[in-house]
Amino acid sequence: MYSKINKIFIVLSAMLLVTACSSMGVEPWERDVLAKAEMQLVTDPVEAGLDDHIYFSKEASSGGRGFGGGGCGCN
Amino acid sequence: MTDKQNNSIVMSLAAATCTLLGTAPAGPVNAQEDPGWNFNTSLLYYGESDGRVQDASLNLLARRSFADDKSLALTLAVDSLTGASANGATPMDVVQTFTSPSGNATYSTPAGEHPLDGTFLDTRVAISASWQQPLGRLYAVNAGLTASGEWDYTHLGGNIGLSRDFNKRNTTVSIGVAFARDNLDPEGGAPVRFAPMLDVGDLSNKMGSQDKDVVDLLLGVTQVVNRNMLVQFNYSYSDSSGYLNDPYKIISIVDPVTGDTVPRIPTPGVAGPSHEFRFESRPEDRAKHSFYGQGKYYWGGRVLDLSYRYMTDDWEIDSHTLDAKLRFPIGDSSYLEPRVRFYSQTEAEFYRASLNDGDPLPQYASSDYRLGNFDAITAGIKYGWKTGSDNDMSVRLEYYVQDGEVPAEQIIGNQSQRDLYPGLEAIIFNFSYGFGK
Numbered sequence: 001m002y003s004k005i006n007k008i009f010i011v012l013s014a015m016l017l018v019t020a021c022s023s024m025g026v027e028p029w030e031r032d033v034l035a036k037a038e039m040q041l042v043t044d045p046v047e048a049g050l051d052d053h054i055y056f057s058k059e060a061s062s063g064g065r066g067f068g069g070g071g072c073g074c075n
Numbered sequence: 076m077t078d079k080q081n082n083s084i085v086m087s088l089a090a091a092t093c094t095l096l097g098t099a100p101a102g103p104v105n106a107q108e109d110p111g112w113n114f115n116t117s118l119l120y121y122g123e124s125d126g127r128v129q130d131a132s133l134n135l136l137a138r139r140s141f142a143d144d145k146s147l148a149l150t151l152a153v154d155s156l157t158g159a160s161a162n163g164a165t166p167m168d169v170v171q172t173f174t175s176p177s178g179n180a181t182y183s184t185p186a187g188e189h190p191l192d193g194t195f196l197d198t199r200v201a202i203s204a205s206w207q208q209p210l211g212r213l214y215a216v217n218a219g220l221t222a223s224g225e226w227d228y229t230h231l232g233g234n235i236g237l238s239r240d241f242n243k244r245n246t247t248v249s250i251g252v253a254f255a256r257d258n259l260d261p262e263g264g265a266p267v268r269f270a271p272m273l274d275v276g277d278l279s280n281k282m283g284s285q286d287k288d289v290v291d292l293l294l295g296v297t298q299v300v301n302r303n304m305l306v307q308f309n310y311s312y313s314d315s316s317g318y319l320n321d322p323y324k325i326i327s328i329v330d331p332v333t334g335d336t337v338p339r340i341p342t343p344g345v346a347g348p349s350h351e352f353r354f355e356s357r358p359e360d361r362a363k364h365s366f367y368g369q370g371k372y373y374w375g376g377r378v379l380d381l382s383y384r385y386m387t388d389d390w391e392i393d394s395h396t397l398d399a400k401l402r403f404p405i406g407d408s409s410y411l412e413p414r415v416r417f418y419s420q421t422e423a424e425f426y427r428a429s430l431n432d433g434d435p436l437p438q439y440a441s442s443d444y445r446l447g448n449f450d451a452i453t454a455g456i457k458y459g460w461k462t463g464s465d466n467d468m469s470v471r472l473e474y475y476v477q478d479g480e481v482p483a484e485q486i487i488g489n490q491s492q493r494d495l496y497p498g499l500e501a502i503i504f505n506f507s508y509g510f511g512k
Contacts, residue, residue: 004387008364012310025245025299033303038378038402038410039371041297041307046117046136047471047505049150054121058477058499060420060446061394063311064367064384067234067253067291 113138113511124500127191128158145208154199159191161497163324163442164352165429165490166190167336172349176323177262178278181346189497192323194262199225205234213240221255227322230257236293245299253291260284261322268356269436272325274347280354285318303373313363325352326442331431334488353430355441363388378402391424392446409460414473416453422446428481428495444497449479455503466510473503 026034033039042048048065056062119132132154140146164171164184172183175194184190205219214237221232236251259265264281273280295309327336328351341347369382384396395418402412423446425439455473462468477499486495 004364007387008310024301025242026302028243030302033373034299034305036373036378039305039373041305041369041371043380044469044507046115046134046507050117050119050132050134050505054475054503055418058445058475059394059418059451060390060392060423061365061384061386061396061418062363063291063293063313064309064365064386064396065369065382066309067251067293067311 110141111139111511113140113509115507115509117505117507120502120504122502123158125191126159126193127499128156128160128195128501131155143209146206148203148205148207150201150203152199152201154197154201156195156197156199158195159193160195160323161444162190162192163326163355163444164190164350165327165329165336165442165495166493167350168489168493170349171336172347173325173352174272174275174346174348175262178273178276178281179263181275181348183349187493189494197226199223199228201230210237214238217251227261228257228259230255232256232289234291247295247297249293249295249297251291251293251295253289253293255289255291257287257289257317258284259287259318259322265318265322266320266354268320269353269440272348272352272354274341274345276345277347287315287317287319289313289315304370306368306370309365309367311363311365311367313361313365315361315363316359319357319359319361320355321357321441321443322354324355324441324443326355326427326440327352327429328432329429329487329490331433332488334429334486334490336429337432351432353436355443356436356439357425357441358390358439361388361390376404390446392420392422394418394420409458412457412459414453414455414457416451418451418453420447420449422448422482426482428485428490429487431487444479444499447479447496448482449477449496449498451475451477451499453503457505464510466508468509469505469507471503471505471507475499475501475503 037043042065052062115136117134119130119134121130123129132152135151136148138146138148162173164173166187166189169186170183171190172181173190173192174181176192182193201221201223203219203221205217207215207217210216216237218235219233221230223230232253232255234251234253236249238247238249240247263278264283265285266281270280290313292312293309295307297305297307299305329336336350339348339351363386365384365386367382367384369380372379380400382398386394396416398416400412400414402410404410423441425437425441426446427440427442429442430436430440453473453475455471457469457471459467459469479496479498481495
């Protein structure tokens with residue numbers, strides 16, 4: 001139980017360290033590539049939702065990218 | 076339609092479903108867009124081998140964007156499910172007969188095969204609505220409702236989220252929370268935990284409908300690394316409580332020496348199970364922690380999408396998911412995107428291949444292979460193109476295979492000669508069409 005809390009704390013700290021890297025990034029006029037459709041984090045949202053639903057039904061894990069996204073009698 | 080306008084359709088849809096999925100989109104997507112409707116329709120076929128589960132699905136997404144970057148997204152999904160599903164009992168060297176979930180009939184499994192319940196026939200309809208808008212210059216808020224219904228299951232949920240940009244919009248921090256109340260009303264009624272499977276017509280082992288509540292919390296950070304690279308880290312916590320059993324899954328009661336399932340004689344004149352089986356029993360709470368990281372990297376027109384998720388919960392299931400996609404442009408208006416996904420999980424603390432006859436019952440036990448120890452691989456390819464009218468079409472074909480094993484210490488006697496873990500092999504086919512103003 002405590003080792004789990006430790007693991008969670010370490011990962012959350014790592015996430016905060018990433019945000020502390022405020023020297024990373026681009027100027028507003030350097031967003032040409034980032035604005036491309038294929039560079040969005042979820043390029044095809046319907047496909048992502050379908051995949052999430054398949055794997056939620058067939059495996060014991062769910063989410064990560066977002067919420068479970070609606071209930072289902074499958075798991 | 077110009078390339079810029081077309082980009083905005085896909086990005087609008089991406090933004091829409093980012094809110095549906097509970098994460099706020101990264102900075103670039105907050106750019107102004109023209110008000111109007113965007114649509115995406117998608118057909119999915121999922122089919123397992125050996126007459127097991129098959130799902131045909133139609134999905135519609137409609138998004139209306141308004142002035143001032145406000146938007147409303149509506150989705151409708153209709154699924155038709157058929158085919159058979161492993162019921163959790165172990166294979167035997169003789170024919171096995173089971174009472175169907177309704178309690179009105181029986182079904183049988185040939186000797187040597189994994190018992191499958193073929194009585195599933197279900198249609199599921201799911202709808203959702205979500206709203207997103209900016210709040211001041213650097214904040215955005217989103218809220219949504221979800222609902223779904225199947226023959227034996229209904230769901231109602233709501234979610235709300237907030238995001239804020241930092242560092243010239245290079246960093247976005249998001250927080251979201253979702254609530255759901257689900258109701259199970261299985262054919263024949265929800266089984267009492269560990270109740271024995273009874274003869275046809277005897278429903279004394281079943282209760283009425285049952286509820287399940289789920290609370291989800293999501294914390295996320297999106298960071299632009301450089302002109303060609305973007306990363307995201309999410310932590311999510313999910314708590315489920317209530318009736319968490321799968322109402323259709325059973326466990327075989329076996330002889331502690333031979334490992335053979337104990338035979339049973341039904342009441343004279345009545346059909347019923349040929350062996351001793353009990354319905355499963357899971358805890359009434361489950362707390363899951365997920366850590367998710369994703370990166371997108373662009374070089375020479377190609378895009379690499381790499382993500383990793385680690386999940387751990389208080390059922391002692393740990394899982395790792397690694398997903399990689401590489402998009403190659405072909406000419407100006409089409410692309411090819413191979414994809415590979417690796418998945419691995421360890422079994423739940425209460426996973427049991429079978430229960431020993433005569434031993435006291437444990438507090439919890441389940442033979443559901445989806446709570447077992449297995450690895451899975453998905454491999455596939457997607458081809459996408461712009462149509463004559465500059466809309467987006469794509470087709471995707473993937474192969475999904477699961478292979479697992481029962482922990483060695485749980486295998487008894489004759490079970491060592493049988494294939495105890497059903498595994499899974501499936502084809503996924505998806506056709507998608509996106510269009511708009």
